[in-house]
Amino acid sequence: MNIAQLFRDYFVKNGIGLGTFLLVAVLFWVVILIILPQLSMLDFSFRHHLPPPEMGGPKDTYTIEHYKYLVLGAPGADTSYNVVDLGVFGRTLLAAFFVTILDLILCYPLAYYLGQSKGGGFIRLLVLLLIIPYWINEILRAFAFRIIFGDSGLINEVMLTMGLISDPIDFIRANVALYAGLGYAYILLMIFPIYNVIESLDRNQIEAARDMGASWWRIHWRVVIPYAKPGISSGCTMVFMLSAGALAAPQILGGPSSLWFTQIIYQWFNTGGNWPRGAAFAVVLLVACIVIVLGMMRLFKVKIGDIGK
Known part of the structure; x- marks a missing residue:
């Protein structure tokens, strides 16, 4: 079918x-x-960092110095690589991957229950209860998580009262609050794509697998998960990209040593005032996320068209 026929x-x-x-x-x-x-x-990422009066002048030429800075660091540095920024970059991608897997583990059973359950009114109530907390601003939710996971927060107080611990646990420094906050922030983006796919799965396929003696995990591995693969891919893509590019949650919930790559980008744009370098770092993060997502889609044999269904 040609383009004219499609239109x-x-x-x-x-x-x-x-x-x-x-x-x-x-x-x-x-x-x-x-x-x-x-x-x-x-x-912008290929431009020199110049004062505003010199922009557009003879010195405003293209350069790759900002990309070299990310890899090699400042000229004359003690190390041959920019270990600080590259380390933060790697930790950010690894943490985003961890948050994605965490959300998938938490959301798949819930999405399966919502999609295959017959209780219409109760299911609508559950969906409403999932959505209502997101009427609150993301920054307020992040501060709420900081209060809950704080030294004198709800979790520590309950554990101290029950005698499970003798001293408060520093969840902020251990990044527990950060991962929990990021996982919660994007949990709906994982649930609903999977739910929408599983809802259309014919229950007779599951019943037939049960009648043939298939175990619970085998039914999901051979029937449900292959069918829900487009929804899983869509949810994982959105959660990973948004987690890697998050800024508010790392700023509020991150510990002293949990610098996020987006915070470095923010510092170059604002505190440092070096927009070309901030743009270069942002482009690297974007390209890396796209390459990782496309690589995972190829690994699990998922096409972009499947995600768009």
Whole structure:
């Protein structure tokens, strides 16, 4: 089917007015709000850090010094590599991967129950209870987690009262609060894609597997998970990308030694005032996340079209 036929079918299905509005809205969202800012950021990352009066002048040429700084560090440094920034970069990606796996483990059973349960009213109540906490601002939720996991917070007070510990546990320094806050912040983005796919799974397939003597884990491994793979991939992609690019939660819930790569980017843009270097670091983070996501999709044999269903 050629492009002309696709557009013809699209306008026949949606009408001229609604179809045109949807196309304009999508193009505005993709081109104006995503592609052009990213291209501008990419161009900025190859520029010298110059005072405003010199921008656009003869000194405003292209360079790769900011990317070299991320890898090699400042000229004349004691080490041959920028161990600080590269270490933070690696820890950020590893932590985002951990948060993604944590959310998947927590959300898959719940999504399966919501998708396969027959209790309509009760299920709608559960979904509503999941959504209501997200009416609160993300920053307020992060501060709430800091209070809960603090030295005199709810968790420590309960454990002290029950005699489980003798001294408060520093959940902030141990990054427990950070991982819990990040996992909670994006948990709905993992639940609903999986739920939407599992809801359409024919229950007769599960019953047939049970009748043939398949165990619980084998039913999920051979029937449910392969069917839900597009939803799982979609949820994991969104949680990983947002966790790696998070800023508010690491700023509020992170311990003294839990620097996030986005915090370094923020410092270059604001405190350091070096926008080209901040842009270079941001581009590296974006490219790394895209490469990791595409690599995982290839590893698990998931196509982009499957995620978009």
